[in-house]
Amino acid sequence: xxxxxxxxxxxASSSPRRKELLKLAGIDFEVKPSHVAEDLPFTPEEPxxxxxxxxxxxxxxxxxxxxxxxxxxxxxxxxxxxxxxPKPANDAQA
Numbered sequence: 001x002x003x004x005x006x007x008x009x010x011x012a013s014s015s016p017r018r019k020e021l022l023k024l025a026g027i028d029f030e031v032k033p034s035h036v037a038e039d040l041p042f043t044p045e046e047p048x049x050x051x052x053x054x055x056x057x058x059x060x061x062x063x064x065x066x067x068x069x070x071x072x073x074x075x076x077x078x079x080x081x082x083x084x085x086p087k088p089a090n091d092a093q094a
Contacts, residue, residue: 002026005070012062012073022072032066034058034073038087047077047084 009029011018022029036057051074059073078085088094 002028004028008066008069010062010066010069010071012058012071015074018072018074029072032062034061036061038075047079051075051077 003026005028009027010032011022011029012032012034013019014031014033019031034057036054038054054075055073058075059071062073063069063071
């Protein structure tokens with residue numbers, strides 16, 4: 001099944017996994033990373049709020065350039081035992 005829209009759909013991310021998920025869902029989309037800094041501080045007690053805030057910032061940044069489009073943005077935060085784990089720089093770090 002293929003999903004199409006009268007407005008362009010833009011993924012505000014270069015995440016290979018997010019691209020894969022949208023393709024599997026049959027969604028036609030373009031990729032336009034937002035370039036929003038992902039090193040904003042947050043406390044381990046509120047990683048969900050941090051992820052929401054960052055996702056909103058990414059969506060807003062792309063929407064300002066593409067106001068007639070549907071923007072999809074998301075973020076992932078990894079926290080275990082109160083410790084934040086940043087995005088790994090390479091496979092060995094992961």
